[in-house]
Amino acid sequence: MAQLNTKATLSDISLRPFKESDLEDYMILMSDDKVSQFCRWNTMCKEEAFNELxxxxxxxxxxxxxxxxxxxxxxxxxxxxxGNDRCRGEIGYVLGSAYWGQGIITHAVKMVISSIFSELQGLERLEALIDVENLRSQRVVDKIGFIREGVLRKYWIHKGRTRDMVIYSLLNSDSTVHG
Structure with missing residues (x-):
């Protein structure tokens, strides 16, 4: 990640499964304090990142x-x-801070939405749980057409603080999924 020019065009963006050879790039992402600010994980050492990967x-x-x-x-x-919760799924995303503000996450989420409802059998509802202070991430799902359903007060403990989360959803039947 550090070797690449941080200006990207949307046509250069792709999604693929991770490979073991991605460890160095994954390590850079997992050690970025700006990135982990709203994430469930803390900075990892190389061995922890390898095991996670x-x-x-x-x-x-x-x-x-x-x-x-x-x-x-x-x-x-x-x-x-x-089981009975198979009709819903949760989406999460993280991007290296050097790439923020370029529309990459919005583009990636749109790529996922274009196929995820047909890829995952029985999926009808996609949820995004976003920290109330993570306004950038909220803007991403707002732009795509997710519906803000409300705030889940004192929903989880994050790095020693109880946090409120905004819940968004997108249904398979929503026009933004098919249009």
Missing amino acids: IYAICTHPWYRAICVKDMPIGYILVKQGE
Whole structure:
């Protein structure tokens, strides 16, 4: 990630599964304090990042690297519920801070939405849970057409503080999914 020019065109953006050879780029992302500000994880050492990449990410059913010219600069994932919750999934995304403000995440989320409802059997609802202070991420889902449903007060503990989260949703039947 550090070797690439941080100006990207949307045609250079692709999504693909992570590979073991992505460890160095993944490490750069996972050690960026600006990136981890609103994330569930803390900065990782190389061994922790390797274990996360190999045992959690590479085996996850829908976890993709966001790439510029095949170089990972972030990630996007969808976690589908199980059993009676199979109709809904949660989307999450992270982008290296050097790439913020270029529309890359918005483009990547649109790429996911264009196919995720047909890829994951039974998925009808996609949710995004976003920290109330993470206005950039809220703008992403607003632009795409997610519906802001409300604030989940004192929803989770993040780095020692109880946090409020905004919940957004997008349904398979929403016009932005098909139009």
